[in-house]
Amino acid sequence: MKKYERIDITNQTEYLVIKEAAEEIENAYQPEKAIHTILSLISRQIGLNRGRVLLQEANTGFLKAAYAYGLTQNEIAKSRFAIKEGISGKVMHTGTPIIVPDIDQETDYLCRTVDRSTLPQETVSFLATPIIRNGTVVGVLAVNRLRKSTRSLDKDLSLLKLIAVFISEILAVHNMLERQTQILKEENEQLKALTTSQGSQYGIIGESSSLMNALNQVSRAANAAVTVLLKGESGTGKEKFSRMLHLSSRRQDGPFIAINCAAIPKDLLESELFGHEKGSFTGAGKTKQGQMELANQGTLFLDEIADLDLSLQAKLLRVLEDKSVTRVGGVKPIPVDVRIIVASHKDLNEAVNLGKFRLDLFYRLNVFPIELPPLRDRAGDIRLLARHFLNQANQEYQLSTIFDVGAMEFLEHYDWPGNIRQLENVIKRAVLMADQHRLIKAPLIQSIISDEKAINLGGKASSNRQAEKTPATPQGWPMQQNPFPNTNMAPQSPTLGQGQFANYEGGYNPALNSAQPFQQPNPFGQTGYFEKRDYWKVSDAEVETLKQALEMARGNKTRAALMLNMTPRQFSYRLKKLELEE
Template sequence: MENLSSPLESDVIKAETDLTVVQEAAKLIGHSGSPESAITGILRLMSQMLGLNRGRVLLSTPDDSALHIQYSYGLTPEERKRGVYSFEEGITGRVMRQGQLAVVQNIDEEPGYLFRAVDRMTLPDGVVAYIAIPILEGNTPVGVLAVNRLRMRPRSFSADLVILRILATFIAQIIKINSLIEERTNHLQAENQELKDALQNQQTNHGILGDSRAVQDALLQVTRVAKTQVTVLLTGESGTGKERFSQILHLNSARKEQPFLAINCAAIPDQLLESELFGHERGAFTGASATKPGKIELASGGTLFLDEIGDLNLELQSKLLRVLEGQVIQRVGGNKDIPVDVRIVTATHKNLQDAVNRGEFRLDLFYRLNVFPIHLPPLRSREGDVRILARHFLLSANREYGRYTLLGNGVMERLESYSWPGNIRQLENVIKRAVLMAEDGTISIMDIEAILRQESTISRHLEAGQQSSADPAGPTSFNSAIAPGSGGAQNTSSPGPGRPYSWVRADEASELTDALQQTGGNKTRAAALLGMTPRQFRYRLEKLNMNNGAEPGPDNV
């Protein structure tokens, strides 16, 4: 007697088969090395286990309003090549255009069926059906999943439609994931190529990132004067990289094997600056328990860089003039001339001629310093360099914070259109904050606009005469436009701009609290969000009695 399965047993077998197909298709999503192998594997399962044959996935390209067979199982290369449809053609084009599935019970009786990819003679002699399912990303059709099947089969069309909808969703996810991977890969390849080109030019540019004519002119002047003993005055706005250019001058001079020291005249109180520059004898003042040589003496044989020379008081200006004229110093508390051999390079963002006219700067010292002035261009005048610097700072910030962040659409164009009153240092600060604020690994145009609005407020404070040096919790230094591995010395005593608040205001409390909440209590990241250094941020917490209320984070537990 023939053993026939009951209808109930048959339904159970079909359900188990469908479940197996779904499980195996899900495995393909996670384990296949490419969309080709994953989608082709799903189409093979449909054919071998469900009888849904000649499966094909048709996709369109952004620059072509037509569907092409991108993936298939059971089609020859020639059939795939022929399978091209406009959105206005055939059943497939209609499904793509309308986003609705189509079931053709008999392809021989359907005038809209074109037989373009697969010739009728290739198909079985019986009644052949055609099913096309839209592949959706959200509610938007991005492609079509299509199959042929024999009409007269024990398996119902409704069962096929259920499983095809599920598999079309899987295929949509594979396509989306692959698209994101390609987008990020292309993005990173473009970034890496730009950085590679910039770093290949590093030797020519002496470690300065940037190919603009303005930077090349400044570098040319520095290298021309480096071999001489002429005193150089570097002028330009804050954050243009004056210390780095002074290092380049030193490294291209005959003194390159000797010390390079740097000091920021605006960062040290007047009563301490003299001792820092000239040194002191034992007992010269309270706390002077031992003789200490100053920066000028320590830099003998090499180069001393004096940043913000315009902030030097008149008494120290007189003593510096003696060094320039006679190459001798006297330590504080001493009366013995000590010979030195030091090249002094100075820098300022101020107009020293105006300071001379106001009686704030010695005319004779100005003439001594201004023998060979070199003006460093602001970032807004360095055409094309914002892009290179932004990529560099993004890479550095990702490494520092352990992130994998990319720039979203329109962000680079917005960065290039901004005026950057704080120049390179400000750009670095903005990129760091953007990396911390970015969601889903992408810096959006909204993130950048929010940060730049805050930066514009800071710029207005600067224009009103507020100076960051007035902050008792002065900021730490930043490296301006120094490429990785450039070998540039760092001056830990030279402050960057940080946030130019002269006083701690009571209304800052809510802003500090919001930043702490956004960063889970991490004070270092909260400071970066607000454009402050960690030291400035903690100083404000202390002054506003907020230390006890700060939520614990990785750096304050």
């Protein structure tokens, strides 16, 4: 016959108390109920009575009973102590548990919460232990018990310390939930505001006075038969404003065509704008309409007009004056009814002075200039834009990332020399690189911006600031110590461990030595971290790395490429060369 070990009832009771108390952590969203249940458990099962959790008042710093079991409302109201006052105050100050075997023999025991006459007329003990979170004392857990209990005071204190850990977890989770709930409420309010704000239907987001001024000017110019010049730094949303001008005008049913004059070689731009006749040059096998003709009855947006060649400036001037175009190789003017909107981040006045832009064309274009404000001058709009780009990125990558409070403060204090385009880029990268809790923190954003700090973003610098000297942190923001050392180190491993990308937090990789700043390994070379190279020699040794990155990105090649600091084109090329494409 098998011999069974005898179960110690006392230990079994303690086990059940610990088990049920631990289960209450999942009810942290209702801390009153969870902590009351735990205090009730240790009273009924262990005999640790009149339990109370004392926390500091935010305005006075005094300890006050925030949660209790077995105390009247009057006793709870009286349970208030200065730091160092009474047993509870001393525990809060020293962070050390205290056992009072007999309260009648202890002068520091004040009998403030419960009158001595209310307690049993026998020896009563008092136990108090600190509630600690991340090395800081945040409160005190205290109980009374009868001295004649069969359990030792030391054993009860050990249990009380464990209960204090559970209560610490409940308080921490509750605070986090409250914080995130507040963030979500703010997001909802901001998103509701966006739906009613001027310009939102055209994808222009913001409520700042400088933006409203620009939007009001657009509204005034919408149906006026004038050429509009959009002025502003790169990345301020000039094309969105040009679309708003088109869609809010009487030409909204006509075509809208946008051309970047800096993106097309000047030898091809003339044909692109004005069209050409068959045989007008080598390769002109058929007649082609230019964008001017195709935009008839609509709007033509010419971005980076300052980069237009002088010879083409003369032809554009003719279009504005005569309302007609002549194709390359043609002789017959073709009437066009097109509204022209131009934009430039360069100073056209300076271009005229340097002889790079025609003065007569400048006068034709500068009829209704609209200055688009840089992001740093749009107080309050960064928060709205950041939420908008976060939602877009979450939908695109099928994630549920959120901002930490510190991250949003960092975004709002940074100068953003690259304006809206830079903000969108940084947020997309942050969404992909957020920690395992899908939380974007300030150090991560700081490290992404530091990666780009060597780029001259080309924005028109104000008199008190040079874009290329923009710091990687907002003024007054604490800079992470040496986040990107210039030393080139070999990667820790030729493969990508799960922690190397998905699980680092705040710019640090827990898979590496915690004292080292986070450095994303480049498995294909020693070129410095977060630095894309135009070419990496393809090697069979990359196969596992590519496979793991693709698996971590759930098959999304763009995301996998970002993980490896490649462009999507580089990543796809390697898949093809190594025959990894299905």
